[in-house]
Amino acid sequence: EVQLVESGGDLVQPGGSLRLSCAASGFMFSSHGMNWVRQAPGKGLEWVSGISGSGGNTYYADSVKGRVTISRDNSKNTLYLQMNSLRVEDTAVYYCAKLRGIMVVLYDAFDTWGPGTTVTVSS
Amino acid sequence: EIVLTQSPGTLSLSPGERATLSCRASQSVSSKFLAWYQQKPGQSPRLIMFGASSRATGIPDRFSGSGSGTDFTLTISRLEPEDSAIYYCQQFINSPLTFGGGTKVEIK
Numbered sequence: 001e002v003q004l005v006e007s008g009g010d011l012v013q014p015g016g017s018l019r020l021s022c023a024a025s026g027f028m029f030s031s032h033g034m035n036w037v038r039q040a041p042g043k044g045l046e047w048v049s050g051i052s053g054s055g056g057n058t059y060y061a062d063s064v065k066g067r068v069t070i071s072r073d074n075s076k077n078t079l080y081l082q083m084n085s086l087r088v089e090d091t092a093v094y095y096c097a098k099l100r101g102i103m104v105v106l107y108d109a110f111d112t113w114g115p116g117t118t119v120t121v122s123s
Numbered sequence: 124e125i126v127l128t129q130s131p132g133t134l135s136l137s138p139g140e141r142a143t144l145s146c147r148a149s150q151s152v153s154s155k156f157l158a159w160y161q162q163k164p165g166q167s168p169r170l171i172m173f174g175a176s177s178r179a180t181g182i183p184d185r186f187s188g189s190g191s192g193t194d195f196t197l198t199i200s201r202l203e204p205e206d207s208a209i210y211y212c213q214q215f216i217n218s219p220l221t222f223g224g225g226t227k228v229e230i231k
Contacts (some may be wrong), residue, residue, distance in 0.1 A: 035220075037168075040204035045160075045168065045211055047220040061219045095167055107215045109173035111180075116167055 002026040002112050004096050009117030012058040016086050016121070018108040022096030022114055030054070033099040033106055036081050039116075048094070049081065060107055061119040064090075074117035087122045093118050125149055125214050127223035135229040142199040144226045151192050156216035158196045159188060162225075163208045169227035171210075172197060204230050 008020040022034070036048040049070040050059040058070050069082040079096050094117050097110035126149040134142055148155070154175035170179040172188040175195055185200045199206055207230045210225040221224040 020202060028200045044225050045162075045213075045222040047222065049216075050220070059218045100170070106218060106220070108157060109170055109179075109213070109215065110160075110168075111173075113167040113169070 002098070004098060004112055004114035004115045005093060006096050006117035009094065009119045011085055011120045011122065013123050014086060014088060014121055017082070017084045018086065018119060020081040020083065020094055020117060020119070021093075022081075022094075023077065024077045024096075024098070027098070027112075028102075029072075029077040031102045033098070033108070034072060035078045035106075035110060036070065036079075037095045037097055037110070037113075037115070037121075038090075040089075040092045043092075050106045051079070053103060057105050058096055074087045083119070086119075088121050090119060091121045124204055124219055124222050125152065125217065127212050127214060127221055129210075129226045130175035131226060132224075133151050133227045133229060135231055136202055137231045138202050138204060139210075140202050142202055142206070142228055144197040144228070146190070146195040146197070146201065148193045148195070148214060152214045152216050154191045154195070156212045156214055157188075157190070157195050158215070160211045160222075161206075161208045162211065168211065169201060188200075199228070202228075202230060206230065 035050040098112040099108040101108045102110035155173040159172035162168040176188040
């Protein structure tokens, strides 16, 4: 069974840092691009960042560019999101999501989502 | 950035009725790069349609998608109580990937 499980969400003060993780299982992790999508309380979905299967290509939304780094460890089947200089507006549930196609860098639908991990930025 | 505008904001229908959800893009999107997701309260989103008209695995055939260019439609032919959810369209023709604001489908 294809499964994604996020962790690392927490309550953090503005300006703080956090690293989110997403453990993947049930598929050839290195063959699929992966993404982070967030959802602020009561709001819609916002794409945050994406990474190719090899990790050689990364993409960011303007709202997080320069503050966030996406990475992956294919030997551990794990996706990461390092978040720095956190702002109140970064408060959200963060989902990791798998691209549907094999060897697709970014431009594909998200066919599997994790349950999400909650990041709260507040003083 | 491609902006996706979904309408209506809320759709309130009875079981067995037909639901028609619209997604309009600010610039042309190849149908190959348009998807729809369903999100129920407290759950993560679920892919229901990709390539504008291809159903994802396990999605019943009462769901169908159509459209091209800037106008796309998700149709639920005969609403079931379990279809109550928020539906989002998404484009992935270029970065940044964007989602529409969602249409909430309520079952009376």
